[in-house]
Amino acid sequence: MKFVKQSLLTVLLTSGLASGAALAQAQDTQKTASAAAQQEAAPQIDVSEQQVENFVEAYVAVQTIAQQYQPQIQTAGDKAKAAELQEQARGKMKTAITDTGLKLGEYKQIALAANQSESLRKRIAAEISEVTQSQQG
Template identity: 55%
Template sequence: MKFVKQSLLSVVIAAGIASTGAYAADQSAQAPTAPAMPEKTAPQMDVSDEQVGDFVEAYVAVQTLNQEYATKLQAMTDSPEKSQKLQKEAQTEMKSAITDTGLTLEEYKQIALAANDSEQLRQRISSAINASTSAPADS
């Protein structure tokens, strides 16, 4: 259960990084003193079963992409330019994986933040992840 919570938090962080990548260049000289979103103050959300399903689909896709690109990035330690290009590609792919499920990036982040605050929602997501990853892949 702790693994799911930590993974959800890392996804939120990754999604936040992905959605703020364009701002990083503009704010590189400034110290990050005022975050755009309040931390750990996610409002209580009523997340439907459909949203949980969409979130899980996006989450699994993002985790798969994260592992894939992490491996590629480890191999590119000698070229910062190529590494940066690959990171941008990964961010784009992760955003697409989320929006392809029907969720917006903001909805995805809100559900992830709500899951970090709600044991019940975290359990619903965890159960759905377990069901989706243990289902036979006979397409």
């Protein structure tokens, strides 16, 4: 895996957290609109170190799946095939998240909280950096 510079990592983390939150929100259809609005307004949660590790594992997996499917979706040729590929990607992303031990709602809450909390964002970025460095070696 290529070396990821810290500034690039921060950009990816910030943009990826937003997309990860959107994915989790799309998958978590059982919550009411008002409950979702309250969570997005100010998710005040304590995130344990284990939850950060699980989130990072899920985040890296989701980003990998997105990178694998994006070229296929863009070159699908027709909307039906593109939609089918998007659904496959969403299913794999959902599985990747839940395989870490997180529920989709937890993943979403952590992503939203990281978008609002610099300290949590830094914890996640440090963990991502650690994971990517260990994958290099």
